[in-house]
Amino acid sequence: MTKRLRYGIIGAGSNAEKKHVQGYKNLPEVEFAAVCDSNAERAAEMAKRHCIPGIYTNYKEMIEREKLDLVSVVTPNFLHAEIVEYALLHGVHVHCEKPLCTTVEEAERILSAKERSGKRVMIGLNNRFTNEAVYLKQWIDAGHLGTIYSAKAGWVRRSGIPGRGTWFTNRKLSGGGVMIDLGTHYLDLCLYMMGMPEPSYMAGAAYRNFVDSTSRNRNGYKGDEQGVFDVEDTAEGYLRLANGASVMFEFSWASNIEQDQHYIELRGTKGGASLKNGELRIFGEHEGVCVDLQPKLYADVKRQDEFRHFIDCLLDEGRELMAPPEDGLILAKLAEAFYASAETKQPVVLRT
Incomplete structure (x- = not known):
């Protein structure tokens, strides 16, 4: 045993x-x-x-x-x-x-x-472990998208601040705001699908527009209205990769938008893919005709746990x-570069 x-x-x-x-x-x-x-x-x-x-x-x-x-x-x-x-x-x-x-x-x-x-x-x-992500990664690794040259990643909420005064909104405790909280998830997922290529440079912008809002907390997150809120509630930017590919991204805890969404979009030389709000769609061409695929992935059958x-x-x-933890190093480099770029309002070359 x-x-x-x-x-x-x-x-x-x-x-x-x-x-x-x-x-x-x-x-x-x-x-x-x-x-x-x-x-x-x-x-x-x-x-x-x-x-x-x-x-x-x-x-x-x-x-x-x-x-x-x-x-x-x-x-x-x-x-x-x-x-x-x-x-x-x-x-x-x-x-x-x-x-x-x-x-x-x-x-x-x-x-x-x-x-x-x-x-x-x-x-x-x-x-990385959802059925949709596991299937999409297998599809990409099989070469069906060809070379991925462009991508988008985002997680934007209309009302989703995780409570003012909690550790999420205190930079000393969190390391940053929405870029660390939500951005880590979907910028990571996007780069993971692309094979975690070496980053080249980052141009980022950070905004803190909802500090005084009392109505934009995420459901169930009350926090302390007098607590610390010294992190960004919105993060947007552009990432250039050493292999020539590019990624545009947007993350927000609160935005004046129609609806919440979390997504990645991938564009390759042979095909493309969209994973939006948990729904996977794959785009390509067959016999000279553009085709769309929507895989049926049942939640009760886990492809990976x-x-x-x-x-x-x-x-x-x-x-x-x-x-692996090596990917954590890449994500840390991206976060540092984002905050440096947002502060200086200039692109930042990532150290290798």
């Missing part, structure tokens, strides 16, 4: 419970050992709901005492790097929610710790991760 992997979760908020606890709970190779949160009551409540024996408020203490094999890191962004690095250097695999970190320097430290420890890190880029995938990769060291 395969040894069960002792699992701990760091962070006991709603995303930790709805995504990570539920994702690992029914995997036979995983043994829930402990939960850690700075709020002892919240940690205890999660532990009770899911029969988790260990309860901690200090993640270092949990890692040192519990002899864990892997942890999920589901904390505010500014804590990711220190926790991931500590876990790796203490012999623990890590599944870290996006973003992996908030700076390029942090990403480089994590990659160094990964190499020194021999342990694995996966980023929780859940949009984020949690099953990570466990399989831990049990088989030769298996390639779908969301």
Whole structure:
């Protein structure tokens, strides 16, 4: 019988419970050992709901005492790097929610710790694991789009500020605003479909127009009207890639638009694709006629599962991760370049 992997979760908020606890709970190779949160009551409540024996408020203490094999890191962004690095250097695999970190320097430290420890890190880029994304990636890798030379990515909301005064709107805690929160998802998904090409330069613009709004919060996110809001609520820009391709992007927590949408659009020499609000369409030509395809992908048949995938990769060291930490370094470079460009109002060449 395969040894069960002792699992701990760091962070006991709603995303930790709805995504990570539920994702690992029914995997036979995983043994829930402990939960850690700075709020002892919240940690205890999660532990009770899911029969988790260990309860901690200090993640270092949990890692040192519990002899864990892997942890999920589901904390505010500014804590990711220190926790991931500590876990790796203490012999623990890590599944870290996006973003992996908030700076390029942090990403480089994590990659160094990964190499020194021999342990694995996966980023929780859940949009790579949807049925539509898995199918589209296979379609692209089979060569059906040809060379992708142009793309668009966006996630725009009419009312979707995640609560003024929460850690999302405090740059010291989040690393940035909507570019970090929503942009990480769909700019990443777009580049992932393109093969994560090396970025060349970035031109970005950041806006903060809804700081004083009391009606543009996302449903269920109240926050504190007197709290810190020093991040952008809208991010737009243009990314040039070293292979000559280009990406235009737009992200917003709040905008005066008709409706919310999240999407990527890809244009290739042989075909194109649109993944908009979860609906995948593929465009091309057959027998001299333009054709549209709409794959039927049923939600009850998972083509890939984020949690099953990570466990399989831990049990088989030769298996390639779908969301490796090296991609987190690229995303950190893009975020740094975006904010530098937005501040200077000039394009920024990305360092390699």
